[in-house]
Amino acid sequence: MNPTEEFESSVRSNIDAIGKNREFLDLANLMMEKCAALQYMYNFSWLGRPIIQIPQDSYAIQEMIWAVKPDLVIETGIAHGGSLVLSASILAMIDYCEAVAAGTVLDPKASQRKVLGIDIDIRPHNRAAIEAHPLSHKIEMIEGSSVADDVIAAVREKAAGHKKIMVFLDSNHTHQHVLDELELYAPLVSKGSYCVVWDTLIEDMPADMYPDRPWGPGDNPRTAVIDYLKRLQEEGRTGADGEALQLNYDLQLEHKIAMTVSRGGFLKRV
Template identity: 30%
Template sequence: MKKKKITKLQFLKNARKHSLALKNNKKINQLRFKLYAKSDVHNWCYQHFWLGEPILQTPEDIIKMQDIIFKEKPEIIIEIGVAWGGMLLFYDTLARSLPIKKIIGLDIFMPKDLKNRLNSKISNKIKLIKGSSIDEKIFAKISKIRKNYKKCLIHLDSDHTQEHVLNELNLYDKTLVKGDIVIVGDTIINYIPENKIRIREWNRNNNPKTALDIFIKKNKKYKLLKELSNNLLLSNNIKSHIKKIK
């Protein structure tokens, strides 16, 4: 039997229907967190690279990030937590096709060899800043740059304790405007058992998701974009995307 062709509109309608069904499938939800927890023992999200540098994201989150950037079209992206620089290179790659005009990478630890490797691969759109994301002087510097651009996307991916993430959310709210997007990284911590091999200060009761829940409850200026998590299976960023609506 010849396969019936469908329109793109029908395809998108079917995709949304299946995405909702996926979100509501309790068995799949249980399995995804169980599989993530098992793979996390082997640092699975640390095994992916962009232009030769570790990206420290799952492949699903990388695809989801480009989808968000394509639809929202931020002119400036602020990556808080540079690590090995893979995400900065990813944003810089997207900037060749999308209207991204500035990319800021901020971290408290930025060794010379990292800067040297990145400088040989990045464009002049990227600015590296060394310092704490909650340092008022650093914030003032970033805020001054941010004001030169229409729309902003911030990815919080540094210290994952509730206190630190909540401080970041409250601080960067001061420079965000209606339409800006914030992605609170590693909310997955809230859904899986603590990794006994990679010991950290954060856990199920003290993590980015608990910080985000507190922030959203007190700030009606933001909306949680729940639908962005509907089709995520192995993701660091479950229910972590918010948009400033006021």
């Protein structure tokens, strides 16, 4: 092996060791429980917009987008817009790097790579801040329920012109809503890309962690993922490309970051 291959092999061994280290993973889960109680994930921003993610998950987003190089990232749940800006910034970096490699001058607004955000309530101050951001030309937003007929029709229309699609689900965290989202959005994911279901950690949190929310242990994104993958296995589903839809857990990605709000939520289409 050359030095690059040796390093990559060493990293894979490190990640495999993490995946087998139950004590370490349990400690990471405990850390996440403490983080959630302290609202730790509210403390960060990306290029000036608040992003409700822990740094490890933001890093995972960067790795997924860079590896897949999608031309459309669909996100349900917008909040302050930090996640939209994160995705847009990585897409913009891909555009820049491709232009440099080709020896061409980059026209930022000519790129077909976009981020599409959906939220049932895009608050005016957040919309204004997102639209004023330098990366707003890469971002489109739809206001409405992510599972409403008119919204999914608009999403499918916008997705139709794109070949590589990635999906992040991060809106209403009840089992039924996330299950409905998976049925509607997972088929849009292209082969080799991801459907990430955020906040599966709710299943492992104390029952009284979310007293003012309609979700909790037994009714959350993690239970929806388990239910949906069971449907895929027993009933089968077809992707928007007309081919069989198969999603696998990406445990390499999950174990490498260790701390995540979405253990069991990184789903890769194969």
